[in-house]
Amino acid sequence: MNNQSIDIQIKKTYLDSSSVEQFITNDEAGGIVLFIGTVRKFTQQKEVVRLEFEAYEPMAIKEMTKIAQHILDHFPAKKVAIHHRVGVLAIGGIAVIIGVSCPHRKDAFDACQYAIDTLKETVPIWKKEIFTDGEVWVAAHP
């Protein structure tokens, strides 16, 4: 489903922001926004040991591609990349990288914000937080 303007990946290994930057760099773009989501050490004062991500991969790829296509259709974006990690991540590990290039910065910021907000709503990826004293599937319960 990828085309020359969209790069969607789900990876079991380290996410590389330079490869995202390289993909979205474009002669017609004057603004590139990269969002890098990382594993933080504390959630509501509880200390996180690690995160475990799992994805329903074929559907996650489809939903991430829909987000990227929406950006190309509704923002003056030149290129969109969304890379998501699965598996076990330690503190500081990179869980997601989103990159958008647009002629002007405001559109690039807005499109990148749209991408991460929508990803958190629609893409079938789950994360389990493992604390020093237990574990929880994030967002599962109200």
Next chain:
Amino acid sequence: MNIKLVAFGIAKDILQHRELPFTVQSDATVGDVKELLKTTYPKFKKLAKFSLAVEESYQSDDFVISEGQEVVIIPPVAGG
């Protein structure tokens, strides 16, 4: 008729299986299967929400499921 449930995240913990055969009425809809899941596994009632996907897409409650179809349980997602 029989369908194949596939579960991720907390849904896998509730079913205690990644995949599980499940018997539902003929011509059951997504809404019917969600109700049956809540009755069979009351822990589904405690989730913030859950959706069902068929053919790699979210399906609304009136979607009619076919014999043997793979139905994927999507608990609240938490990517990023």
